Amino acid sequence: MRATDAIQGTRAIEHLMALLRIEGLSGDERAVSDEVRRRLVAAGCPRSAIREDDAARRLGEKFHCGNLIVRWPGTRSGPRRLFLGHMDTVPLCRGAVPVRRGNRVVARGATAVRADNRTAVAAIVTAAEALMRCDADHPPITLLFTIAEEIGLYGAKAVRPQDLGRPAMGFNLDSGDPSKIIIGAIGASRWTAMVRGRSSHAGMHPERGVSAMLAAARAIERAASGGWFGRIEQGSRCGTANAGMICGGEATNQVTDRVEVRGECRSHSRAFLRRIVAAWRRAFEQAAASVRNVHGERASVVFQETSDYRAFRLPAGHPAVRLAMRAAKMVGMSPVAEVVNGGLDANPLVEKGIPTVTLGAGQHNAHSVDEYVDLDEYVAGCRLLFELMRAVG
Numbered sequence: 001m002r003a004t005d006a007i008q009g010t011r012a013i014e015h016l017m018a019l020l021r022i023e024g025l026s027g028d029e030r031a032v033s034d035e036v037r038r039r040l041v042a043a044g045c046p047r048s049a050i051r052e053d054d055a056a057r058r059l060g061e062k063f064h065c066g067n068l069i070v071r072w073p074g075t076r077s078g079p080r081r082l083f084l085g086h087m088d089t090v091p092l093c094r095g096a097v098p099v100r101r102g103n104r105v106v107a108r109g110a111t112a113v114r115a116d117n118r119t120a121v122a123a124i125v126t127a128a129e130a131l132m133r134c135d136a137d138h139p140p141i142t143l144l145f146t147i148a149e150e151i152g153l154y155g156a157k158a159v160r161p162q163d164l165g166r167p168a169m170g171f172n173l174d175s176g177d178p179s180k181i182i183i184g185a186i187g188a189s190r191w192t193a194m195v196r197g198r199s200s201h202a203g204m205h206p207e208r209g210v211s212a213m214l215a216a217a218r219a220i221e222r223a224a225s226g227g228w229f230g231r232i233e234q235g236s237r238c239g240t241a242n243a244g245m246i247c248g249g250e251a252t253n254q255v256t257d258r259v260e261v262r263g264e265c266r267s268h269s270r271a272f273l274r275r276i277v278a279a280w281r282r283a284f285e286q287a288a289a290s291v292r293n294v295h296g297e298r299a300s301v302v303f304q305e306t307s308d309y310r311a312f313r314l315p316a317g318h319p320a321v322r323l324a325m326r327a328a329k330m331v332g333m334s335p336v337a338e339v340v341n342g343g344l345d346a347n348p349l350v351e352k353g354i355p356t357v358t359l360g361a362g363q364h365n366a367h368s369v370d371e372y373v374d375l376d377e378y379v380a381g382c383r384l385l386f387e388l389m390r391a392v393g
């Protein structure tokens with residue numbers, strides 16, 4: 001059966017509208033998870049194939065729902081394929097009422113419309129339903145609906161490969177145009193610099209104080225004048241860095257003894273990302289050492305880095321990339337490979353040894369009140385997914 005016959009636009013859009021209507025902020029995905037489960041069971045998926053993992057328990061009290069996992073054996077043998085999309089939406093989607101305007105779905109009021117990422121959730125449900133209904137031949141398949149992507153890829157970071165049946169490759173849906181095949185994504189690190197000085201009366205004995213404020217200011221300036229602030233380009237290597245938060249100080253008449261600065265760095269090259277972070281660490285250490293009082297006491301800094309997600313790039317010849325390209329051509333697209341500057345659920349999965357490509361299902365202008373779903377792209381994304389589930393590869 002052809003994908004255009006197996007996937008009817010009206011049915012695909014029915015799933016989409018139902019899922020777009022459901023609230024589901026990061027950490028509170030329960031209603032979305034229940035709806036996905038209900039729709040899959042109604043389509044013929046055995047209840048025993050569906051389970052929720054224990055990610056919520058492991059992540060802590062802010063999380064009220066785990067990752068939803070569906071595992072099917074293949075009707076033919078072959079490496080297991082994983083299909084995933086995140087269930088949560090950003091706070092700007094709170095209270096959204098999706099309405100159809102011609103070929104688009106938009107929000108009625110001043111909210112985002114939840115296209116990021118319910119287009120993915122609905123497309124996976126639609127393609128899975130079509131696969132069950134037309135009894136198509138397929139290799140072993142795992143569906144994964146992740147939690148808390150928007151606040152730090154928590155669900156994808158917490159999921160265990162053995163709970164997924166150790167898939168050989170993954171297909172993540174979290175983009176717009178389905179003909180763009182995302183084969184790589186940037187890596188990022190966050191850092192915190194705790195700058196310590198010594199307090200003193202700023203009017204009576206300023207010379208006895210060691211200003212953490214001055215040390216922090218010098219550190220940022222030092223990093224910037226060294227070329228490590230904002231967009232960073234050194235030959236063929238590039239990245240970005242930002243000092244995004246600063247807090248400290250208690251009174252204007254008190255030399256500041258404590259300032260905390262937080263920032264982030266990004267690069268497609270892991271080695272270059274390490275260099276950027278090292279430059280910021282050095283800037284803080286040198287700046288702290290340069291601020292001293294009359295007694296020769298210096299400021300000090302504790303600089304801590306936490307890796308957010310690692311950069312990756314799948315080779316063009318990787319089986320997952322080739323399969324995505326072939327399936328896209330089968331549904332009449334002209335696919336192109338892309339690399340993006342944001343973190344995806346694909347990043348932690350690649351780190352766990354599951355090479356993952358990311359595809360689109362019609363979401364646009366995510367995280368803004370201008371967000372919309374392009375319904376032609378959405379239906380095309382559903383058909384691409386259906387081919388990916390059954391294609392011989």
Ligand SMILES: [Zn+2]
Nearest residue numbers: 086116117174
């Ligand atoms: Zn998203």
